[in-house]
Amino acid sequence: MTFENTNMFNKRIKIKQLLSGTPTGTEVVVMGWVRTFRNNQFIALNDGSTNANIQIMATLGEFEDTILKRITTGASLKIIGTVVESLGKGQSVEVKAKSIEILGDSDAEKFPLQPKKHSLEFLREKAHLRFRTNTFGSVFRLRHALAFAVHQFYNDRGFVYLHTPIITSSDAEGAGEMFRVTTLPLEGAPKNDKGEIDYTQDFFGKSTNLTVSGQLEGELGAMAFSEIYTFGPTFRAENSNTTRHLAEFWMIEPEMAFHDIEDNMNLAEAFIKYLINYALKNNADDIDFLDARLAEEEKQLPTEKRSGFGLREKLELVVNNDFERITYTEAIDILLNSNHYKKKKFQYEVKWGIDLQSEHERYLVEQHFKKPVIVTGYPAAIKAFYMRMNDGCEPGKETVAAMDILAPGIGEIVGGSQREERLDQLEARMKAMHIPLEEMSWYLDTRRFGTVPHAGFGLGFERMIQFVTGMTNIRDVIAFARTPKNCEY
């Protein structure tokens, strides 16, 4: 019996498929990269379809020494052989090789990856090769699965995928420092009569930047399609050196007309649970691998630093329980009444009006509720101009219909709000925050012509992947991380 490939565009069988019940006796073509070569007979071959390797048996005496010498870690092979029951213990089937073709050699002395555990820091410096490890194999298969699930979730619910621009001229949102986009020469850029750089001579005839958010453009789409989402790269030139910030990251931003803050929260919670469920269902092997990896890592930690939860256990807990929903005011009360506060263990002051610090968010999520928490109704003074002012606030304690979702281990994973749909209120807020109304005229048109209550949020895709994979450093969940002072590849 010969394997007939109906799904692929070549004749080979992928290892994942081979391992999931290909009958013994089938003749197959397998291609992949050598993970290890044991005993001069057993090749562990991997093609990235799964962490499991297929064991290729090269029977002693059947192959030239000159070929065997070239079967080194990292080399690529084409194997033609027969699926047979394995006599060894580590696998149920293996492929008995009839022919071994070396597609690409890998100098054993120079190939940096060894069949052993490497540190994540080392692999980060070898980011172009780290996909060939089990850990990064699992992480990036999960990243793919989650990206796919994002589209499936919104598509199933009738959202339109809107591609908002990467290059923008709007810097109104103030979401952070921006990367300037220009074709003007750095040296001797043209100046106007005020001595400033003359951007009218620049490529776009004005000053432009890389986007920090697609939200404002997303709102334009929502005012026609009712529900849209964006999913694309976002750029922030902040000098942030942390395990949860990137200069280039991917964000998902749904925007929904006719939705209020409650609807927004319901959607966000359902979305996060959908993504986790999708990963649990479709990438069980990868989750289990990362779960085991994390458990191993936890063993190295002192008892008080251990999370006490396995990865799978944590994910199932999130999926099977409602997120806690509290107002900002309630959050402040909880913090003020905590023993943690009474023992003066918070470094930053706690009082109504402050922006919640990491330590406060972590206390709420990890100590108090021990599950994801949605905080709503933040003070207007610390939030963006487009967020809807809550009605009936005590003077001096104005709040907006904002919501942040805080997740254990990574903090803020979602930030969103109901938008201010009332033109007069919005303009008043923009003036107070010194945002030039003329430049934002296109945005204000949404409020001038058929404005509706609407809401939306942004979910940091890498933070979501961190949560699902348990990876603690955000640089390990994006293929080629861009961070301050670091832009390799």
Add this chain to the structure above:
RNA sequence: UCCUCCUUAGCUCAGUUGGUUAGAGCACAUCACUGUUAAUGAUGGGGUCCUCCGUUCAAGUCGGAGAGGGGGAGCCA
């Protein structure tokens, strides 16, 4: 940007109160063995102790500056 820790072989790390020729495991090479599971055994090669300046008879070890990296904080997703 701030605080803090780290930098010794390709990798992971040890290196005593400053002392003579800087070690181990893995990787690599050679040989042996052959149903292995990060194969095993033997032998061997492999070092700008991050860089510079200083203290000292003597610096991997002590001091200063710089570079790179980790963790935490701020900013946020």
